[in-house]
Amino acid sequence: MLSFTEENYLKALLRLTIEKGNKDGAGTNELAEHLNLKPATANDMLKKLKEKKLVDYEKYGKSTLTKDGKRLAIDVVRKHRLWETFLFEKLAFEWDEVHEVAEQLEHIQSRKLVDKLDEFLGYPGFDPHGDVIPNARGEMLARLTKTLHEEEVGHECIMVGVKDNSAAFLQYVNQVGLKINDHIRVLSKQPYDDLLEIEANGKKSNVSPRFSENIVITCPDCERKKSKIKTA
Amino acid sequence: MLSFTEENYLKALLRLTIEKGNKDGAGTNELAEHLNLKPATANDMLKKLKEKKLVDYEKYGKSTLTKDGKRLAIDVVRKHRLWETFLFEKLAFEWDEVHEVAEQLEHIQSRKLVDKLDEFLGYPGFDPHGDVIPNARGEMLARLTKTLHEEEVGHECIMVGVKDNSAAFLQYVNQVGLKINDHIRVLSKQPYDDLLEIEANGKKSNVSPRFSENIVITCPDCERKKSKIKTA
């Protein structure tokens, strides 16, 4: 049985490797930074997790999850995203409020609870932020996406997520009037400063590159990638 | 912000005082026993909680919750019982499975979550075990009880206690296969001698009036007493 703390380290390592494409692994300082801890603390934990065969760690090297570690990390992510979905869909939480509570709920230990919750929610594929929810076997089906910033002028796309999950950004997104699953049309793009003019929900807005780079979109004709991020 | 551990101590003290009618307070050993800890451990925590003004503790004396401590303890109980209700009603958990998971869920910190959950469940008054769920203001409405002997034929009720606490009677109750919180259905009543045919735990029994008059029950449709167990 893992402690909350250990689970958080595994989750952070998953973020820092798989999700951020940092394929060679995460550095000790980088990991500590991500968890708001001091490097010395992360160092201790890496040794402990290596002992438990959940992390591959070598002195002065980058750390990665072992197969077992990765499976456990994915389970935590699965729980986190299912709870976010529950809070948003069933309890009418705001988009930017779900994360904080899910950070707590993700550590509840009960296989049955997770599976029942998944069923109750209708086996959702994506959480309220558009992130993929791993299934019960730990598989994460990838969705073909790009950022709004990369969409071509004249095209219409669907907002499926955000890259920046900070409350500040999420509230800004609300303010602009965008939400998950909105259809967005790119009306024009200023060649000089990449400012986008977009239309969504019948409303036109101008958004900065800084903004559009943090909006994840997909297009109706986009195929779903069949390739799974393998758990092994 | 209290730790899980501190919350568990407060909850145990509530159990041992209010709920068990142990009005003068709980002893250190008794408390330790209830939490499966050693007396020395409970002793340390009592001093700590006294420092935080959540418990009235004096050396070699019985301990009780302060007003603040009681309020916090009731909030934990409220969360526990709301989660039990959620698991039972929404996720189709079995009656005897909910407690363990609720022991974890009760420590999630989010006022909004509790209130939204309460609303989602339709402001339930009782949990799946028939225990009262404190409301958002920390008030616990007492439940209306009667004896099994007074229950109508065809109705189902919940056993909440006994009137006769003698060993002989309790052993008899055991022998019949009844225990606190069991759901009992009254199948028939002989008009001549008031002998009841009941069913509980899938097992049928015939019990005398002498017996049924000593079993305290409540029913889901029973009116709620307006009298509150005051939190102050």
Added chain:
DNA sequence: AAATAATGTTAGGCGAATCTAACAAATATT
């Protein structure tokens, strides 16, 4: 290549929550 900067490690310490073992006080028994 040497100096500097960035990154990672070790050693020692701290608070929380637990334990055991020894002791002290209160209660019950003879």
Added chain:
DNA sequence: AATATTTGTTAGATTCGCCTAACATTATTT
């Protein structure tokens, strides 16, 4: 009242997760 039993307390140790400060290694820059 003296003794025994139960109950409660204290002292000291342990594990976990965190820290700071000093040191070591690796990477970068000049």
